[in-house]
Every structure is written in C-alpha cells, then in structure tokens.
Amino acid sequence: MKRSLDRKTKIALEPRKQPRQQRSSKVVDRILDAALILTREQGTKTPTTLAIAQRAGLSVGSVYQYFPNKEAILLELGRRWLSSFPEVIAKRIKVAPPTNREEFRREVRKLFIDTSRIYLDNATLMPVIEAISGNADLRPIQDEYDKDIIALYAAWLQHVNPALEEKSAKRLGLVMMEVGHACRLVGLKRDRKTFDLIEDDVEAMWLALVTPYLNLD
Incomplete structure (x- = not known):
C-alpha cells in the first residue's frame, strides 16, 4: 500500500527556518555538507543529528535551529537533487x-x-x-x-x-x-x-x- 504523509508529518520534516543572511546560509551549508559526508561513509544508514552536528563543528542546538530532525536534513539534500x-x-x-x-x-x-x-x-x-x-x-x-x-x-x-x-x-x-x-x-x-x-x-x-x-x- 502506498504510504502518504499527513500534514503533521510534513510540517515535522520541513526546515524550521530559512537562512536570510549569508552567515546563516553558511551554517546550513555546513550542516548539509556534514550530513552528505556521513551518509557517504555509512551507506544507507541514516546519520544521527548528533553525529551531523559534531561533523559540522556545531552544537546540536544550532542544528535544531534550522532542522527539526535528521530526516528533514536528508530531505533537504534530496530535494536539491530531485x-x-x-x-x-x-x-x-x-x-x-x-x-x-x-x-x-x-x-x-x-x-x-x-x-x-x-x-x-x-x-x-x-x-x-x-x-x-x-x-x-x-x-x-x-x-x-x-x-x-x-x-x-x-x-x-x-x-x-x-x-x-x-x-x-x-x-x-x-x-x-x-x-x-x-x-x-x-x-x-x-x-x-x-x-x-x-x-x-x-x-x-x-x-x-x-x-x-x-x-x-
């Protein structure tokens, strides 16, 4: 059966805020770059938010300012490609x-x-x-x-x-x-x-x- 996302789940997977300044954009790029590197290293295993934050050199709190969870980070990477x-x-x-x-x-x-x-x-x-x-x-x-x-x-x-x-x-x-x-x-x-x-x-x-x-x- 084809699974669909309800509104609550869709909201949960959306970025929490869009970067409006160059500094914020650089932070988002660091998060996405770290997630990409970890995913390449781990194959199809999803990296944790903590691991992404550590690889990006950021606190977990900084990551959560932009993304509510690891799925939202991966989704943003995938969206750029799709x-x-x-x-x-x-x-x-x-x-x-x-x-x-x-x-x-x-x-x-x-x-x-x-x-x-x-x-x-x-x-x-x-x-x-x-x-x-x-x-x-x-x-x-x-x-x-x-x-x-x-x-x-x-x-x-x-x-x-x-x-x-x-x-x-x-x-x-x-x-x-x-x-x-x-x-x-x-x-x-x-x-x-x-x-x-x-x-x-x-x-x-x-x-x-x-x-x-x-x-x-």
Whole structure:
C-alpha cells in the first residue's frame, strides 16, 4: 500500500527556518555538507543529528535551529537533487515536436545529455537518495517527485504524439524513469566509461520502448 504523509508529518520534516543572511546560509551549508559526508561513509544508514552536528563543528542546538530532525536534513539534500529533473524534462516539451524518428532520437539524446549531467555533477548525493528511499518517513515525499517526473515524461510523449492515450503515456513514463534511474545508479558505482556505456544502453532501450507508440516515420 502506498504510504502518504499527513500534514503533521510534513510540517515535522520541513526546515524550521530559512537562512536570510549569508552567515546563516553558511551554517546550513555546513550542516548539509556534514550530513552528505556521513551518509557517504555509512551507506544507507541514516546519520544521527548528533553525529551531523559534531561533523559540522556545531552544537546540536544550532542544528535544531534550522532542522527539526535528521530526516528533514536528508530531505533537504534530496530535494536539491530531485528538483533538478522537472525543468530538464519540461524543456523537451517546449520545443517543436519531432516529425520523424531521427528527430526524436536527437531529442532523446539532448535529454540524456542534460539528465546525465545532473547525475554526474551530484554523484555524491546518490547515497542520500538511497537513504531516502529506504526511510519510511521520507519515501512518500520522493514518491511525490517521482509522480511529477512520470507526468512530465508522459506529457512529453503526448507532445510528440497527441493521439497517445494518457494511461499508456504514464505507463511508459514510469518505465522510463525507473529503468533510467536504476541503471544510472549502477553506472555511477563503477567508472565513467561504464557509466557512459550504460547510458547508451538505456537510451537504446528507451527508443525501442517508446518509438512504436509515437507514430513517427
């Protein structure tokens, strides 16, 4: 059963205050950097607030001024990564739809270049994303981002083929997101050459999956 967050839980996971001055922003960055380092060291084990404070060189009270708990810290890290994808996918919807398979292939390549850069530039965040996926309190929030990404993929496919049924477009969007993410995680744990080869494989799978639905010459 899909779990959702009630209003009380959502509030409990929100940052307590947003930094308004440069000094406050630096403190928040120290907290987030410390959480990221600890998560990388501990794998999918969630670091405690005390450990984060100690690694950041701050008191626990200072951390609690900005974040109510460790889940809120991890969520803020994850949000910075997850929020990068919708804009990149939406760019493909804003351009004229391709009229043939070669034009669509080029559009897919542009999308892969943009999304691959997000993964490569934020490779150190992958343990955080995995930690969020394994945390019962945080997973529903990632599900909300996933839902938005699937909807954007579906909208892109319908932009290419307006006759494509929404149900089919969303199913394809789900497969595109899940396969792309899982394979890229594998690539990031290897080396850059392997990552690039896996990217090519995923791109080929995407094209084979969706092209029959797009009514392209």
